[in-house]
Amino acid sequence: MDGTSSAQLPDGPRPAFASIKFLIRDRAGQFTCSFDAVFAAEGIRILASPPQAPRANAICERAIGTLGGLTHEYQIAA
Secondary structure, eight states, rough: OOOOGGSSOOOOHHHHHHHHHHEEEOOOOOOOOOHHHHHTTOOOEEEEEEETOHHHHHHHHHHHHHHHHHHHHHHOOO
């Protein structure tokens, strides 16, 4: 990370965050409260994977990979 905080982001509309409603993440130690605060400040709800459920993370990563591949195919076709 480069040390950028939400206070250092440019003012005005943020198109990168405009359509994001949820952030799904695991409960790893590298995600700090300040990490969550940046997204919460933009109105994005943080959903952490259930504790003691390692398969939940794998299932989410598989679904995200599938959706990412499909959207990439549609962007190429458009």
